[in-house]
Amino acid sequence: MATRISNxxxxxxxxxxxxxxxxxxxxxxxxSNFYYSSSDDIFAIFDPYNEWWYGHARDNGYYxxxxxxxxxxxxxxDLEEQLGHERLxxxxxxxxxxxxxxxxxxxxxxAKKALDHYGLGAAGSPILSGTMEIHVQLEKALAKxxxxxxxxxxxxxxxxxxxxxxxxxxxxxxxIMDQNVHASIVDGAILSKANVRFFRHNRPDxxxxxxxxxxxxxxxxxxxxxxxxxxxxxxxxxxxxAKRHGARIMIDEAHSTFLYGANGRGVAEKYGLEEDIxxxxxxxxxxxxxxxxxxxxxxxxxxxxxxxxxxxxxSCALSPAVSAGVLQALxxxxxxPQLRDTLWSNVAYMRGLxxxxxxxxxxxxxxxxxxxxxxDRKIFGVAQALQKAGLYLQxxxxxxxxxxxxxxxxxxxxxxxxxxxxxxxxxxxxVMTAEGLR
Amino acid sequence: MSGSNGSNxxxxxxxxxxxxxxxxxxxxxxEFPTANARKILPPHLHPVEPHHGQSVLSVMAFDFxxxxxxEYGELIxxxxxxxxxxxxxxxPRSAFYPFLLGTTTKDSRDHAIERWHLPHFMENIDLSFDxxxxxxxxxxxxxxKPIIDMNITPYSWEKVSHRYQSFxxxxxxxxxSTIIMESGFSENxxxxxxxxxxxxxxxxxxxxxxxxxxxxxELWMRDGLQTFHPLDTLASxxx
Numbered sequence: 001m002a003t004r005i006s007n008x009x010x011x012x013x014x015x016x017x018x019x020x021x022x023x024x025x026x027x028x029x030x031x032s033n034f035y036y037s038s039s040d041d042i043f044a045i046f047d048p049y050n051e052w053w054y055g056h057a058r059d060n061g062y063y064x065x066x067x068x069x070x071x072x073x074x075x076x077x078d079l080e081e082q083l084g085h086e087r088l089x090x091x092x093x094x095x096x097x098x099x100x101x102x103x104x105x106x107x108x109x110x111a112k113k114a115l116d117h118y119g120l121g122a123a124g125s126p127i128l129s130g131t132m133e134i135h136v137q138l139e140k141a142l143a144k145x146x147x148x149x150x151x152x153x154x155x156x157x158x159x160x161x162x163x164x165x166x167x168x169x170x171x172x173x174x175x176i177m178d179q180n181v182h183a184s185i186v187d188g189a190i191l192s193k194a195n196v197r198f199f200r201h202n203r204p205d206x207x208x209x210x211x212x213x214x215x216x217x218x219x220x221x222x223x224x225x226x227x228x229x230x231x232x233x234x235x236x237x238x239x240x241x242a243k244r245h246g247a248r249i250m251i252d253e254a255h256s257t258f259l260y261g262a263n264g265r266g267v268a269e270k271y272g273l274e275e276d277i278x279x280x281x282x283x284x285x286x287x288x289x290x291x292x293x294x295x296x297x298x299x300x301x302x303x304x305x306x307x308x309x310x311x312x313x314x315s316c317a318l319s320p321a322v323s324a325g326v327l328q329a330l331x332x333x334x335x336x337p338q339l340r341d342t343l344w345s346n347v348a349y350m351r352g353l354x355x356x357x358x359x360x361x362x363x364x365x366x367x368x369x370x371x372x373x374x375x376d377r378k379i380f381g382v383a384q385a386l387q388k389a390g391l392y393l394q395x396x397x398x399x400x401x402x403x404x405x406x407x408x409x410x411x412x413x414x415x416x417x418x419x420x421x422x423x424x425x426x427x428x429x430x431v432m433t434a435e436g437l438r
Numbered sequence: 439m440s441g442s443n444g445s446n447x448x449x450x451x452x453x454x455x456x457x458x459x460x461x462x463x464x465x466x467x468x469e470f471p472t473a474n475a476r477k478i479l480p481p482h483l484h485p486v487e488p489h490h491g492q493s494v495l496s497v498m499a500f501d502f503x504x505x506x507x508x509e510y511g512e513l514i515x516x517x518x519x520x521x522x523x524x525x526x527x528x529x530p531r532s533a534f535y536p537f538l539l540g541t542t543t544k545d546s547r548d549h550a551i552e553r554w555h556l557p558h559f560m561e562n563i564d565l566s567f568d569x570x571x572x573x574x575x576x577x578x579x580x581x582x583k584p585i586i587d588m589n590i591t592p593y594s595w596e597k598v599s600h601r602y603q604s605f606x607x608x609x610x611x612x613x614x615s616t617i618i619m620e621s622g623f624s625e626n627x628x629x630x631x632x633x634x635x636x637x638x639x640x641x642x643x644x645x646x647x648x649x650x651x652x653x654x655x656e657l658w659m660r661d662g663l664q665t666f667h668p669l670d671t672l673a674s675x676x677x
Binding site: 028029033036037038039044045047048179186189190195196197198200398402403404405 | 469483484486489490491492519520521522523524525529531593598600625626627628650652654655
């Protein structure tokens with residue numbers, strides 16, 4: 001017999017009989033309801049989960065996730081809507097492609113040449129046969145760019161943080177991180193079996209509190225720009241607190257490398273704190289439009305990670321074609337700082353439009369601009385209306401963000417035109433008006 | 439006599455539904471160390487972790503105005519635990535392990551111990567509710583000494599009927615009851631509430647220094663009905 005997921009039940013046995021097959025309250029469920037269960041059978045949770053998924057979630061908005069795109073992730077895309085399987089042409093403000101480099105002709109050409117030269121994959125772990133000349137070139141170019149002794153490339157951003165943290169921290173050590181850091185940082189800390197503490201988002205005073213009473217090895221972890229709210233780390237204050245307590249500092253600049261600072265080296269460069277931070281992490285999937293991640297730091301750190309970053313040791317090396325494309329994207333980002341200027345000009349332009357329209361963008365100061373809906377029940381309806389009106393934005397809901405903090409996340413790109421941003425802002429304003437949200 | 443006592447001799451569980459009417463039921467979910475949660479929980483229950491290493495301390499207060507034991511106030515300290523998922527049974531919204539309750543009357547205390555095997559602070563507590571449009575404040579005290587002060591804020595209101603599971607464990611065995619809460623309901627994660635947990639025998643099991651004093655979730659139920667389903671004796675639990 002299947003487990004029923006009905007959230008509501010009547011108060012008396014008589015009423016329960018009447019409602020035995022009903023699914024009242026099903027809309028109250030979300031992913032968090034299906035994570036924990038105690039049962040003798042691993043598969044016991046499948047029935048209620050699938051009942052929720054097929055009986056409510058998919059058709060009421062969750063179908064908007066993972067819709068397959070059939071074009072590059074540029075300002076205009078085609079995708080297949082997943083309910084009626086209709087092919088849609090949409091204005092795209094959902095992709096991370098901040099500098100528009102994923103489909104830059106030089107990047108594609110470099111990747112094609114590497115594909116011809118090396119073939120599809122690296123065919124081995126980077127510590128065995130998987131390291132190719134292109135990987136070495138990429139690491140050296142990144143080290144020069146980041147002004148660090150050495151850079152180590154990982155196959156994904158996720159594996160970068162997991163491998164790095166688990167390589168360095170041990171049971172009894174302390175990992176103290178902002179509560180809004182990426183899941184890969186949390187998972188790395190869990191894997192390390194170190195003690196973990198979270199400090200309240202961007203609150204140096206709470207970091208101070210969480211550092212108290214800790215002894216031995218301490219690693220404080222923050223991000224440069226936070227991916228859900230688009231706000232910057234309060235880096236000077238956080239670094240001051242961490243250093244005063246003798247803790248090492250790691251920053252993940254997934255959403256800020258190649259964008260922030262006079263030379264694009266990130267938020268740490270912006271605040272002149274590059275030397276004060278011990279470990280710098282970045283990814284290739286955001287501003288460079290590729291995939292993979294990297295750790296920048298000392299040669300000693302590189303040497304240690306070579307032996308102990310298990311997510312890298314036991315993975316195939318990054319595809320040489322992707323590596324070559326990323327290397328070319330890095331060269332373009334360095335050669336053409338005007339791309340960053342265009343991006344920031346677009347960000348300012350869009351912020352102006354949204355402010356004029358009275359649209360709530362939360363605490364964002366970056367190219368990630370949340371459109372705060374703050375209504376968990378309405379957001380999917382708004383998302384469907386936006387898609388019908390021709391705008392592609394991803395809804396972000398609980399548990400990815402706190403209850404009633406549901407939002408759409410705009411990612412501005414240097415390749416958006418002001419006309420496209422005008423169009424997006426108009427659609428947003430019209431839909432939010434129609435939905436009674438402004 | 440102060441202290442907890444969840445046992446009142448082995449009794450056959452009742453098959454009746456029991457209802458309690460309340461004016462206010464408010465709750466705050468606070469992160470606290472999983473090491474603390476595990477010390478509180480019996481071995482067969484496992485805490486829910488919103489963050490790795492951080493479990494959830496639930497502090498709830500009820501202002502009951504009609505029940506089989508009359509009018510009374512109740513303060514409940516619980517740990518959020520993994521719900522029981524079994525074929526044919528509805529999935530609950532969440533599950534709790536209440537590890538200490540305090541009530542304002544002896545009758546309500548005796549009733550809850552006997553009927554629901556709930557562990558209690560064995561003297562009457564004072565519990566006040568101060569509800570305003572922008573929030574509700576509860577103050578719990580015993581013998582003139584404060585136990586807990588908590589402020590909870592509202593968000594939007596809706597009528598709901600929510601299903602929960604409550605697990606109990608005492609010298610007689612391990613139990614579970616489904617609880618239905620029907621009321622006006624407001625829930626938020628705006629981090630506007632707060633709690634002060636005072637040093638007191640009531641709070642001795644909590645690592646007070648490491649409880650986050652801002653609730654990550656605030657709940658407020660008004661003019662509602664709490665219905666306990668008949669107690670299930672969990673056959674698999676160690677006694």
